Amino acid sequence: MPEGIDIAALLNSPPEEIINQFESKGYQVTWNWREMEREAHARAFTVAKAINLDVLKSIREEVESALANGTTFATFQKNLEPKLKELGWWGRKEIVDEETGEILDVQLGSAWRLKNIYRNNLSTSYSAGRFKTQQAAAERRPWWVYRSALALTTRPKHADLHNTVVRHDDTFWNTHYPPNDWGCLCGVDSLSDKQLEARGYTVSTGDQIPNFAGEGWDYNPGQNYWQPDLNAFSTELAEKYVSAALEGEGLSVMYGRSKSLVDDLLTKGLSLAQIRKRMPREQFPVAVLPELYRKAINADAHTVILSADTLAKQLIRHPDLELADYRRLQKIYRDAQLVVKDSERTLAFYYKADREFYTVVKATLKKDELYLTTFRRAEQQSVDNIRKRGEVIKDELQ
Secondary structure, three states: OOOOOOHHHHHOOOOHHHHHHHHOOEEOOOOOHHHOOOOHHHHEEOOOOOOOHHHHHHHHHHHHHHHHHOOOHHHHHHHHHHHHHHOOOOOEEEEEOOOOOOEEEEEOOOHHHHHHHHHHHHHHHHHHHHHHHHHHOOOOOOEEEEEOOOOOOOOHHHHHOOOEEEEOOOOHHHHHOOOOOOOOOOEEEEEOHHHHHHHOOOEEOHHHOOOOOOOOOOOOOOOOOOOOOHHHOOHHHHHHHHHHHHHOHHHHHHHHHHHHHHHHHHHOOOOHHHHHHHOOOOEEEEEEOOHHHHHHOOOOOOEEEEEHHHHHHHHHHOOOOOHHHHOOHHHHHHHOOEEEEOOOOEEEEEEEOOOEEEEEEEEOOOOOOEEEEEEEEOOOHHHHHHHHHOEEEEEOOO
């Protein structure tokens, strides 16, 4: 945001959701912002070249304070600059790239960098909060209007889209809900059917609009709940994280949002394939596989991921499964009584307790990711079918 704008005046006491969105971000140290998945900019707090976790912590705490208290940039800089200088994160310095061993002359802290940190983190957090508010009101106000700032610094492609109307559930918003570039000041308004008609707007669809987002900005900051790259951690730490995450808000948010979107798209007559394409690029860790099973399929990764498009398939084909069942996945994979190598890259699990479940995990071709592909309730007949199909890794069924 421009230096002279007071965030408190702009947001008029920022809604709790905006603050919660920022506070839900995790830490991720990165050498270059392009090293992060584009969605991670919304989910993980990052500052390029902030290789000291104390530095990252100081920056994050000050940005959180700015968001919660409506701090102006001048105050933000006054509070943060001395802390960064004390930690040695200021000015130009020689730093060793840990991957290549190359000694690089880099710019660390500066007034310019603080301004970008301030603008971009506050604008994405504000945008995420606004997106959630508009989603909640989408039944009454389904038409979303792209608004450009129309300032001298507004990018021409952004200005050209001013007053463009696209329905709230169009996949366009998965990649183009602002901000759409560094310093982007664009926003989104929502309209009811009557307001749309009264203003005489023409409705567009996402496939009619060329991609105009800047590099690394083609994502929606409100659609993603941050998750760390658990495969970078030990299996013990990853399993502790997953066990807690399965009981937390993140899975509930993803499940509820996916179910609402699937139900809405089904009423519009879309096929399963069409619905899966419209799901946001979102995923959630649901289990950590024991080493025995990873070795069976030569998987380098240990964390099983549930993607939003797979969840859409699950919700349609297995609507009897509830959120509570998905929360049990870690236990199902760990304690399955029957595990079979179904193919070179897939494992099938059968778990019997108060209920019987059947689930399949597949490794990617590079074997650096594991995805849940099937999850359903099963019957005893499934046991014979599983045993016949592949190589039995574990069988403790009575």
